[in-house]
Amino acid sequence: MPDEMQRIVLAKRPEGRPGPENFRLERVAMPRPGEGEVLLRVLWMSLDPYMRGRMDDAKSYATPVKVDEQMGGGAVGEVIESRSDRFAPGDIAMGMFGWASHGVVRAAELRKVDPTIAPVTTSLGVLGMPGFTGWYGFNTIGRPKQGETLVVGAATGPVGSMVGQLARHKGLRAIGVAGGAEKCAFAVEQLGFDACIDHRAAADARALRAALADTCPDGVDIYFENVAGKTLEAVLPLMNVGGRIPICGMVAWYNAGALGGGASDGPDRLPKVWRTILVNRLTVSGFIISDHFDRFGEFLAEVGPLVRAGKIAYREDVTEGLENAPDAFLRMLDGKNFGKTLVKVA
Amino acid sequence: MPDEMQRIVLAKRPEGRPGPENFRLERVAMPRPGEGEVLLRVLWMSLDPYMRGRMDDAKSYATPVKVDEQMGGGAVGEVIESRSDRFAPGDIAMGMFGWASHGVVRAAELRKVDPTIAPVTTSLGVLGMPGFTGWYGFNTIGRPKQGETLVVGAATGPVGSMVGQLARHKGLRAIGVAGGAEKCAFAVEQLGFDACIDHRAAADARALRAALADTCPDGVDIYFENVAGKTLEAVLPLMNVGGRIPICGMVAWYNAGALGGGASDGPDRLPKVWRTILVNRLTVSGFIISDHFDRFGEFLAEVGPLVRAGKIAYREDVTEGLENAPDAFLRMLDGKNFGKTLVKVA
Numbered sequence: 001m002p003d004e005m006q007r008i009v010l011a012k013r014p015e016g017r018p019g020p021e022n023f024r025l026e027r028v029a030m031p032r033p034g035e036g037e038v039l040l041r042v043l044w045m046s047l048d049p050y051m052r053g054r055m056d057d058a059k060s061y062a063t064p065v066k067v068d069e070q071m072g073g074g075a076v077g078e079v080i081e082s083r084s085d086r087f088a089p090g091d092i093a094m095g096m097f098g099w100a101s102h103g104v105v106r107a108a109e110l111r112k113v114d115p116t117i118a119p120v121t122t123s124l125g126v127l128g129m130p131g132f133t134g135w136y137g138f139n140t141i142g143r144p145k146q147g148e149t150l151v152v153g154a155a156t157g158p159v160g161s162m163v164g165q166l167a168r169h170k171g172l173r174a175i176g177v178a179g180g181a182e183k184c185a186f187a188v189e190q191l192g193f194d195a196c197i198d199h200r201a202a203a204d205a206r207a208l209r210a211a212l213a214d215t216c217p218d219g220v221d222i223y224f225e226n227v228a229g230k231t232l233e234a235v236l237p238l239m240n241v242g243g244r245i246p247i248c249g250m251v252a253w254y255n256a257g258a259l260g261g262g263a264s265d266g267p268d269r270l271p272k273v274w275r276t277i278l279v280n281r282l283t284v285s286g287f288i289i290s291d292h293f294d295r296f297g298e299f300l301a302e303v304g305p306l307v308r309a310g311k312i313a314y315r316e317d318v319t320e321g322l323e324n325a326p327d328a329f330l331r332m333l334d335g336k337n338f339g340k341t342l343v344k345v346a
Numbered sequence: 347m348p349d350e351m352q353r354i355v356l357a358k359r360p361e362g363r364p365g366p367e368n369f370r371l372e373r374v375a376m377p378r379p380g381e382g383e384v385l386l387r388v389l390w391m392s393l394d395p396y397m398r399g400r401m402d403d404a405k406s407y408a409t410p411v412k413v414d415e416q417m418g419g420g421a422v423g424e425v426i427e428s429r430s431d432r433f434a435p436g437d438i439a440m441g442m443f444g445w446a447s448h449g450v451v452r453a454a455e456l457r458k459v460d461p462t463i464a465p466v467t468t469s470l471g472v473l474g475m476p477g478f479t480g481w482y483g484f485n486t487i488g489r490p491k492q493g494e495t496l497v498v499g500a501a502t503g504p505v506g507s508m509v510g511q512l513a514r515h516k517g518l519r520a521i522g523v524a525g526g527a528e529k530c531a532f533a534v535e536q537l538g539f540d541a542c543i544d545h546r547a548a549a550d551a552r553a554l555r556a557a558l559a560d561t562c563p564d565g566v567d568i569y570f571e572n573v574a575g576k577t578l579e580a581v582l583p584l585m586n587v588g589g590r591i592p593i594c595g596m597v598a599w600y601n602a603g604a605l606g607g608g609a610s611d612g613p614d615r616l617p618k619v620w621r622t623i624l625v626n627r628l629t630v631s632g633f634i635i636s637d638h639f640d641r642f643g644e645f646l647a648e649v650g651p652l653v654r655a656g657k658i659a660y661r662e663d664v665t666e667g668l669e670n671a672p673d674a675f676l677r678m679l680d681g682k683n684f685g686k687t688l689v690k691v692a
Contacts, residue, residue: 225620253617273616283631284630286625286629288625
C-alpha cells in the first residue's frame with residue numbers, strides 16, 4: 001500500500017466562471033480505517049453540476065466546500081482494507097469519497113456494487129444519483145400521463161437522458177434540448193427522443209421557442225428543469241394549463257453571477273414568469289434528491305432491469321487521471337461533455 | 347318596470363394604470379328574459395382585482411372585455427321577472443351580471459341567496475368567490491400543518507382575511523401584510539392575525555423583510571400570494587424548506603407594465619427566485635378558482651357556520667351608485683379600499 005494518496009482541494013473560491021486556478025492537486029498521508037471503517041482505492045469519480053454550487057460560500061442546501069478542503073462527490077472504489085465485517089478487500093462500493101485517489105468511509109455510508117449486473121460506472125450515472133434524480137422528479141413532481149408532451153434540457157446528460165427515455169416508455173412525447181447537432185442526433189437516434197432542438201443553433205430564446213413550438217403542436221405539459229437560462233425562457237410560454245415544472249438544477253445560471261450574488265443584468269423576467277405560473281395554473285417544485293434516498297430501492301428495482309435489457313441507453317464521457325478532473329469539470333460546466341462525466345482514477 | 351337600464355362599458359384599453367377615461371356609463375333598453383331566463387335588478391356589485399386583467403388584450407385565463415362592451419363581474423340581484431320555474435319575483439340571487447343596474451341571466455347560471463342566513467353581500471365576499479379562493483388555495487395548495495407560519499398580503503381584503511383566519515383556526519401562526527397602520531390594527535384586533543406588517547412604513551423590500559423576519563422566528567411555511575411585488579421579494583428569502591406558495595393574484599404588478607407587455611425595468615430577479623425554489627424545495631402553484639367550483643358546496647358547508655357564529659370576521663368597503671363604480675375600482679387597485687369592495691347599486 002502506498003504511503004500517500006492524492007486529492008484535489010478548492011484552492012480559492014471562483015468569481016463567476018471557475019478556472020484551473022480554483023483547484024490544487026495535493027499529496028497527503030494515506031488514511032487508515034478505524035473500527036467500522038473501510039479504505040478504498042477510487043476507480044471512478046463522478047463530476048456533477050451541483051459541485052459548482054458548493055464552491056461558492058452562499059447559503060445552499062449543502063454545506064459549501066471550505067477553501068483548502070477536498071472537493072466532495074460520489075465515486076466508486078475497490079476495498080483495499082476493511083475494519084467492517086460488511087466489506088472484504090476486493091469488494092466494489094460506491095460512496096462519497098470526493099476528488100481523491102483513496103478514501104476512508106464508514107461502512108454504513110457505502111453501497112456495495114455488483115459488477116456482474118452492470119458496469120460499475122452506472123452506479124454514478126444511469127443507476128446512480130443522476131438517474132435517480134431524473135426518475136424521482138419525473139414521476140413524483142412531473143406526474144406524467146400518457147399522451148402528454150415533455151421537454152427536458154441537457155438531453156444527452158445523465159439526468160436528461162433518463163427523463164426523456166422514461167417519458168417515451170410511459171407513452172409521452174419527449175422533446176430534448178441539447179447543444180450541437182451531434183448531441184441532438186444521439187438523443188433522437190440512440191435515446192429515442194421524438195425530437196431534439198440544438199440550442200446553439202438558435203440565436204436567442206425566441207428562436208429556440210419557435211423551434212420547440214414546431215415540435216410540440218399540443219404544447220408542453222412537463223418541463224423538467226435542469227438547465228434554466230435560455231431554455232426556460234423558450235419553454236415557459238409553451239406550457240399548457242396544469243403543467244408541471246420539477247426543478248433539479250439550473251446549470252446555465254451557475255456561473256452567470258445571477259445566483260447567490262448580485263442581481264444579473266437585463267430586464268426583470270420575474271413578473272412575466274409569475275404571471276405564467278398563475279394564468280396557466282402551473283406547479284413549479286424544487287427538489288433535492290438527497291431528501292429522497294428512501295425511494296432509491298424502488299428506483300433500482302424499476303430502472304435496473306430496463307438498463308440491463310438495453311431499454312434505457314446511456315452515454316459516458318470519460319477523462320483519465322485524477323489530475324485532469326478540474327479540466328473535465330470545467331468542460332462539463334461549459335456543456336462540452338457528451339454524456340455522464342466520469343474520471344477514471346485508477 | 348323602467349324602459350332603460352344603466353351599464354358601464356370599457357371605453358378604451360388602459361396603458362398601465364387605468365383612469366376614469368377608460369370607462370363610460372351608458373343607458374340601454376331594458377332587456378327581457380327569454381324562456382328559462384330571469385331578469386334581475388342589481389342590489390350589490392362586486393369589484394375585484396382580476397377585473398384589471400380583463401381590461402388588457404393579453405392572453406389570460408379569461409377572455410378580455412372588448413372595447414365598448416360591458417365590464418363583467420359578480421353581483422347580487424332581486425328577481426323582477428322570471429321565465430324559469432326555479433325563480434320567482436322577489437327572490438335574491440347571485441350571478442355574473444357585470445357592472446350594470448339590471449341583468450338577464452339563464453336560471454341555471456344563478457345561485458339563490460337566502461337573506462335570512464347571512465347578509466346577502468357575503469355571497470360576493472367572505473362566502474363568495476374571494477372567500478372560496480382563500481379557502482381553496484390555503485387548504486389544497488397550502489397544505490397547512492398545525493404550528494406552521496403563514497404570511498399573506500392584502501390581509502384585510504376578502505382573500506387575505508379569509509386565509510389568515512383559517513390559518514389561526516387551524517393552529518398556524520398567521521402574519522399579515524397590509525397598507526397602513528389602521529388596516530394592520532384591524533388585522534390583529536378584529537381578524538386575529540398574530541401580527542400585521544405595514545408595507546407602506548417599510549422603505550423597500552429589505553426593510554419589509556426585516557420586519558417580517560422579526561415576527562416569523564421560525565421562518566415561513568406558506569406564503570399565500572395575492573399581491574406579489576415588494577411583498578413577494580420580502581417573503582421569499584424567509585421561506586422554509588418544503589414551503590408552499592399558492593398564487594391567486596399579483597395586484598401589485600397589474601398596473602406595472604411588468605405583466606403581459608414588455609419587460610419591466612430593474613435587475614432580473616428570476617434567477618434568484620428560481621434558485622430559492624430549488625434550494626428550499628418550494629412548491630409554487632398558480633390556481634384559478636373558476637376551475638374548482640365543484641368544491642364550492644364543501645367550502646360553504648365548512649365556512650358558512652363559522653361566519654354565522656362570528657368566528658370569521660369580514661369587512662366591507664361600500665360605494666353607493668353604479669356611476670361611482672369606476673372610482674371605487676381605481677381606489678381598490680391603489681390599495682385604498684379597506685375590506686371587500688362593493689358597490690350598492692339599488
